[in-house]
Amino acid sequence: MSVDLKRTDSPTLHGSKTPVVNFSRRQFVSSTPALLGGASLLSACTREPDPQGYEAVAAQTWRVGAVAGTEGAALSEELVRCATLAPSSHNTQCWKFALEEGAITILPDLSRRCPAVDPDDHHVFVSLGCAAENLIQAASAHGFEAVASFDVMRDAVRLTLAPKPAQASPLFDAIHARQCTRGDYDGKPLSREELVLLERAGTSSGVQMLLWADRPSMERVLDYVVQANTAQMVDPAFVKELKSWIRFNGPDAVRTRDGLYSASTGNPSIPAWLGELAFDWFYTPKSENDKYVRQIRSSAGIAVFVGQADDKAHWVEVGRCYERFALQATALGIRNAFLNQPVEVRSIRPQFAAAIGLNGQRPDLVVRFGRGPALPSSLRRPVKAVLV
Numbered sequence: 156m157s158v159d160l161k162r163t164d165s166p167t168l169h170g171s172k173t174p175v176v177n178f179s180r181r182q183f184v185s186s187t188p189a190l191l192g193g194a195s196l197l198s199a200c201t202r203e204p205d206p207q208g209y210e211a212v213a214a215q216t217w218r219v220g221a222v223a224g225t226e227g228a229a230l231s232e233e234l235v236r237c238a239t240l241a242p243s244s245h246n247t248q249c250w251k252f253a254l255e256e257g258a259i260t261i262l263p264d265l266s267r268r269c270p271a272v273d274p275d276d277h278h279v280f281v282s283l284g285c286a287a288e289n290l291i292q293a294a295s296a297h298g299f300e301a302v303a304s305f306d307v308m309r310d311a312v313r314l315t316l317a318p319k320p321a322q323a324s325p326l327f328d329a330i331h332a333r334q335c336t337r338g339d340y341d342g343k344p345l346s347r348e349e350l351v352l353l354e355r356a357g358t359s360s361g362v363q364m365l366l367w368a369d370r371p372s373m374e375r376v377l378d379y380v381v382q383a384n385t386a387q388m389v390d391p392a393f394v395k396e397l398k399s400w401i402r403f404n405g406p407d408a409v410r411t412r413d414g415l416y417s418a419s420t421g422n423p424s425i426p427a428w429l430g431e432l433a434f435d436w437f438y439t440p441k442s443e444n445d446k447y448v449r450q451i452r453s454s455a456g457i458a459v460f461v462g463q464a465d466d467k468a469h470w471v472e473v474g475r476c477y478e479r480f481a482l483q484a485t486a487l488g489i490r491n492a493f494l495n496q497p498v499e500v501r502s503i504r505p506q507f508a509a510a511i512g513l514n515g516q517r518p519d520l521v522v523r524f525g526r527g528p529a530l531p532s533s534l535r536r537p538v539k540a541v542l543v
Contacts, residue, residue, distance in 0.1 A: 209405030209424075212412075213532040216240075219331045222296055222323065230297060232538045234259060237293035237330055239535045241285035241478055244269055244278035245400040246533050248413050250286050251543045259301075261286055261312040262543070267413075271396040272387070272499055280310075280467045281519065284474020287312045289330050291475075292482065296323035303475070305468040312471055326356075329485035334532065336490035337420045339453045340525030344368060349487055353458070353524070357480030361463050361472045362519075364480070365511060368456035376459075376494070376521065377451045379507045381444045383496035386503065388440045403430025408534055418531040447494070455525035457494070465517045473519040484524055491524040 217240065220233050235252045238261065243249055249267040253260040263279050273279065287303050291314065294301035298321035301314040345353075350368060357364040367373055387393045401415050402408040404424040408416040418424050425433065451457070460477055462469035484491050497507040498518050508518050 209409055209416075209418075209531075209534075212409050212534060216412075216535050217331050217532055222321070225297060228254075231259065232542075234290050234293050234297065235541065236535075236538050238286040238290040239538070239541060240330055240333070241282065241289045242335055242481070243282035243285070244273055245397070246414055247282075247400065248536055248541065249279045249282055250541060252541055253543050257317070258313060258315045259290065260306070260309075261290075261314070263310060264541075269396055269400075271390070271392040276467075277470055277519070278495075280470035281474035281477070283312050284471035284476075285478040286474075287314060287471065288475040288478035288482075290314055292324065292327040292330060295319075296321060296327040303471075305471055307468070310467060325486040326479065326482040329482040333481050333485040334419075334490070334529065335481075335492045336527060336530055337450075337492045338490075338527055338530055339450055340455065340490060340523075340527035342453045343455060343526060345455045345489065345525075349489070350456070352483055352487065353480055353489075356483035357458060357460065357476045359472060359476050361469055362476040363461045363463070364476065365459040365461065366456060367458075373451060373454070373457050375510060376457050376497070377448065379497040379503060379510065380447050380451065380494050380521070383500040383503045383507075384443055384447060385440045386500045387496060388438070388443060394438070398431070398434055401430070401434065403427045412534045412536040412540075416531065416533055419533050421530055450492075451494070451523055453525065453527075454523040455489075456523070458520075458522045458524065459511060459518050460520040460522070461513060461516050462519050463516075470519065477520055477522070480522070488526060489524055490527045490529075491522050494521040494523055497521060 220236065225233055231254045235254075238252070239248065239250070247267040247269060249264050251262045251264045253262060261283050263276065263283060265276070265279070268276055268279055291301040291303065294314070294316060298318060299316045300319045301316050303312055303314050305311075306313050345368065350366060354364055354366050357366075367376070400413075401417060402411060402413075403417050404426060405416075405418070407427055408414065417430065458480065460473050460480075462473045481491055496503075498504055498521060504517065508516060511518065
């Protein structure tokens with residue numbers, strides 16, 4: 156998703172603890188020799204009074220919380236914390252949480268919307284679905300069944316909680332390690348068994364997942380990624396919006412606890428003024444398109460998520476399915492990252508849909524996957540900041 160669905164996510168969508176957000180094309184620089192060749196010099200210029208500050212905050216953000224003995228308000232806040240570890244577009248964390256007896260409601264925070272890349276708020280509601288799925292998995296581990304429904308009047312996801320025997324799963328365990336890994340993978344294929352598990356996790360009665368692991372199909376998707384990425388990069392509104400969410404160094408990432416931390420894309424941590432210059436110099440259609448060619452060809456496969464209807468309730472369901480897919484991938488040691496350009500550029504979306512065999516349906520998310528190294532973690536705002 157344009158979603159670190161940036162997430163970033165986070166995560167983003169994430170360091171030795173591996174998390175998010177985010178959407179792969181959110182890098183401000185590709186592997187440009189002129190910049191990366193001087194990475195050590197640029198890093199040396201960074202003024203970070205506490206070089207461990209970012210790492211310490213990231214470790215706290217992605218910590219594994221206690222399961223036994225948590226109850227009452229502390230339990231509600233822990234469930235919300237797990238929910239916020241989900242990815243969101245540009246790692247904007249476009250959600251708010253309302254706590255009540257026996258229920259938690261997730262509402263859109265439209266002050267954090269991205270109108271250039273997401274004019275109809277599609278990614279906002281996909282992000283709510285990702286957060287809802289994390290909360291459902293965490294509730295089960297803490298001894299509650301969380302049942303999700305879409306509240307049309309409030310455009311919100313309501314999760315009712317009922318006690319049940321606690322049951323932690325590999326998907327719950329993966330919440331604290333999941334990330335959108337916006338780097339190169341090892342190019343090796345996955346086993347048939349792994350592909351089946353991913354497809355099962357990413358599918359529901361309201362969402363279809365198309366999965367390709369053959370090179371001709373992946374090249375076909377690559378063609379549309381390049382077309383759409385080029386269209387976005389010559390759009391001044393898109394570029395300005397993306398740049399506003401980039402955090403060029405650890406202190407800035409810690410200060411805001413959101414956005415796309417440059418180190419999470421494999422780039423050096425540098426002063427903001429230098430980062431803005433580097434962005435303007437090196438963020439070009441050619442450099443970014445070359446990066447996507449390399450990254451897609453290093454992947455084991457591509458998945459496209461398609462909701463049965465083009466409405467907010469199904470966008471939420473798409474988010475839930477994607478998040479299950481991402482958690483299952485994490486549990487298997489598989490990375491993933493968004494390639495959402497073909498679904499974000501309105502003029503290209505119908506062409507892309509037709510090319511992949513969809514008859515009048517809207518493709519919601521495009522994701523590449525494969526095995527590769529973790530990258531540094533994205534951050535999340537404190538729970539208190541997202542409660543209403």
